[in-house]
Amino acid sequence: MTTSLHSSESVTRTSSTAESFRFAISDVWTLTGREFKHWRGQPGTIILGWVFPVMIVLMFGSLFGGAINVTGGAGYFEFLIPGMFAMTMVFGLETTVMAITVDAAKGVTDRFRSMPMSSSAVVLGRCTADMVNSIVGLMILIGSGLLLGWHWHGGFDKALIAVGLLLLLRFSLLWVGIYIGLAAKGPESVVALQILVWPIGFLSSVYVDPSSMPTWLGAMAEWNPLSATATAARELFMNPGWQGDTWATQNSILLAIIWPILLVVVFLPLSVRRYRRLRS
Template sequence: MTTFIHPSESVNRPNSPGQRFLYAISDVWTMTRRDFMHWRGRPGTILLGWLFPVMIVLMFGFLFGGAIRVPGDGGYFEFLMPGMFAMTMVFGLETTVISVASDASKGVTDRFRSMPMNASAVVLGRCIADMLNSIVGLAVLIGTGLLLGWQWHDGLNAAIAAIGLLLLLRFALLWVGIYIGLSTKGPEAVVSVQILVWPIGFLSSVFVDPSSMPAWLGAIAEWNPLSATAAAARELFMNPGWQGDNWIARNGILLAIIWPIALTAVFLPLSVRRYRGLRR
């Protein structure tokens, strides 16, 4: 294992707020760079993570697309891609949980805690590295959609806003994954995330209209944070989407902002507190 530490001056760090902030930024970047180096040693896993959503798009688009009627009789890929962009924000959380849980169970996290470094650097570094990985994965999927005929119809600013909402959801979900990884050590952490990822992904408006489900199940799907982001992306890209007259259907963009902020407000401090409390 390779561990990065600061030079000898890191042992006696200055106490001024500005210098502490600069050292905190340096600590976070050190931990982010550590994750990059680990990924460089297993490029196949990273590449597979980028291509797996592409496979899902091709499978649903070509195998099931002809059987699904799109609102307004639009093209199926126009409808599918914004939902898949949102669903991709859930994919890959297993990798986050595995890495965090592995570091905690092997004592690596305890070693970091014994060093003169910012207490939040480990979890923040992990989150930043995974966000950069998610950006590349989303770019790959957007490129795939463009090749398949998908496009946005309301200008670049609206498209950037949609991408921003997608990454905001990813940022929030990463904190959920980090918290699970810190709380559950061992293989059960991966199983717990896999159990959560697929129901969250499919129990949504990504592939089907919630009104076609039993009433109680449709209500759960409508309130799913993934449904909110998918609906907001379709609206901003001006792609066809499921129509509805209720408050949820009319406020997709608002919910796509509220849900990630609420999840982050809960799980970011929980993750930092959990990290600080390990092995105490």
């Protein structure tokens, strides 16, 4: 009799967990769809976000292409474009922060919190929509790179791993952005993030070899998570990089995995906890 009761409780608990998970997935999908509807309402902004990295590639390739010597005599685009793939994972982060902050400022987040829905669905829905946006933007940039003469020289499997590392970086940075958006006092606070994005991007190996920088600055650039992913992408695409002998350079693929995982481990739970603690 006791065994029967325990079994019944276990089945009920399992069924309740499965049902809660199903409802959570449904909530996430509903809020992801909300973001897609916003895209339809402002297609120009979304398309500009996809095209902007292509414009940066053309600008930097034209400005610096003739002044920078690349290892092995390859063209600058061969060096630049994998770095820009990584840089694209940073672009749009302020948009994520702004969207989260504006929803909180307008009371939209409070309305979501008052509804019978999963407490993590709001942040997960935003993350899912932004990941889809990032995938489309990355595919457009890859296509543009191919048109400009860039190619990957390794196997297709290595190219897929490189794309996976790029999207892993984007996924981790989204959680940083979501947390900042939830913690921000208002839309005005997002300006500070917009100011910081570019220095973080430039203090990396995206555009130039860190060995050409002052020693202390080059060390900071090599350990930048953006540099780790850019260097790993160049290695997997078999595009030219630089012959650094530091641990960060020699283990770029490992570092391109460790950095995003650390960011997710820290900022995902912080984001969910921050959302739950928001005051109406």
